[in-house]
Amino acid sequence: MKKRLISIGLVAALLLSMTACGNKKTEEENASKSELKDVTVILDYVPNTNHTGLYAAKDLGYYEDAGLNVTIIEPTDGVTATLVAAGKGDFGISYQEDVTYALASKDPLPIKAIATIIQHNTSGFASIASKHIQTPKAFENKVYAGWGAPSEEAVIHAVMNAAGADFSKLTMVTADGADYSTLDNKIDLMWMFWAWDGIAATRQGLDLNYIELRSLDKRLDYYTPVIIANTDTIENDPELVQAFMDATTKGYEYAIDNPAASAEILHKYADTYDLEMLKESQEYLAKKYSEDSEVWGLMKDSVWDGYTDFMVENGLIDKSIPAAECYTNEFIKKK
Template sequence: MRKLLFLLLIALLAVVGCGNNETEDASAPAEKEEGTDDLTPVKFALDWTPNTNHTGIYVAKEKGYFEEQGLDVEILLPGEVRVNQLLAAGKADFGISYQEGLTQARSEGLPLVSVAAILQHNTAGYASPVDKNITEPSDFEGKKFGAYGSDLEKAMMTTLMENDNADVEQVDFITTGDSDFFVAVERDVDFSLVYYGWTGIEAELRGVDLNMVYLADFADELDFYTPIIATSEEMISANPETVEKFTAAAVKGYEFAIDHPEEAAQILIDAEPDLNPDLVKRSQEWLSPRYQDDAERFGIQEKERWQKFADFLLENEIIDEAVNVDDAFTNEFLPEN
């Protein structure tokens, strides 16, 4: 059924063209804009509203790192069709994805590949106002959780609670979807899963004290790479030089953000003026040292961590078939420094 739905989606994309009149292919460059005749056009899709997970891409574009590599990069804002589907259909060449989403996509037949980890460790965790007294997984019992409604959510929480000798069935899952976290925890729920680098920093600015229970602190298999830079097997096969050039420029952009968080934040603010500048600056200050963290170089990915999480998904029946993680990621295109 999943493969049938995927085929139907591809057919739909071919018809609507994601807003274009003609179907495009990842291996066939789009029409070049005036003044960029000597540059290869590349489409990069964001997963969410522009934020500091994306800063390195904006830096690479503003600083001319992509142009130095002979690339004219267009940043696509998120729409109704998600990044993984855009990549698989050839409607985007690269994009922001997540290890959890890419692994599930590969299990469903979408040949996607991660070429770089944006963050070395998972910064997602269960956030709650301090007056809820939720400081460890066992405290989830008897509480209301603001959920998106996915099987993966419950599997992750089950793992953390079992490791803490607690029962996930004692948690009330309430589907809140994309509701504002601060409204939800004040009105509807006790805690929810967030990325501290954005929502946690916003809480600091609002003067809201939070307790955080990080996934990675309570289960090694949940220290997965999120977010990541992804592309398709077709792109790697047809245009390996473009993949190498794009990755080199993107890495340079993130390395700049590591060394110059203030300037990098301002580049993102200038490019996306609707963002809260205080939030961007504080978030960038918090996130910049976590891009590379304890890795030998930015972007590197370890097979062991991909395998642990793939096994977790299979054991919890989130995916139906085992995924060969050697095909799901590569460090081949990262610059050697």
């Protein structure tokens, strides 16, 4: 009995010791997490393969390794650029076009692009192949469905004019969503991003003609999307921006090297999407993220200046904005 009591006592002591160690480990983990810097990233839209690098960096621990506790949210009560400018988020996903608009307004927003997610504009005009719409000249007497933005009309007007087409002969309607099936009957043309809409449409069995925007005017090869930050954050907390960008770069480099695995990571956070569709989209974008660039995220004055000139020429903004005011490469580490 004495031996049994001693054994029970030893087991109890061991359990207490293990519990204490476990509690200490949990406390250390909690303390470690509490030391992480909270960072909020506001997307431009629902999660998709444009954002995979962000989710890879989060899921693989790159942000935590950089001392960051990153929360990725969708925009709710306003556009991303406005929210970042107002300090509602540390970083955001936007577009070169929106950044230029924001800086050219009467009350410029304090934002700046710090990386481009994709090197080239992969958007374009899609139509059913059997309709033989292969140039903007063929837009005449057709029905185009879009989102109704002034820049959208300006771009279509410009490319039709350059092709010798009469813009007044195009009927433009506002679409409620990406119902690709309408291309087969009610609608002749849509402006879409191939990595998402184009792949989704072809997976539905649609045979499409696709005219890339950048093939019509080199100035339309602008950056979309881009990562933005508040200029106050850039100027006063460059260490935070650098830590975020280093981890984000690793996330996109992972997506480039591992498209299938990174699609599976994205699927964890956006499980309503078909996984095979995500994999096909990711395979396409893996080749586009850093296309023609030595590193991911790097931007050029010529791209910013080109689209700014287009916007001024077509009356979208009243004045040119110098590229240096729109973006910075200071947080991109060159190889």
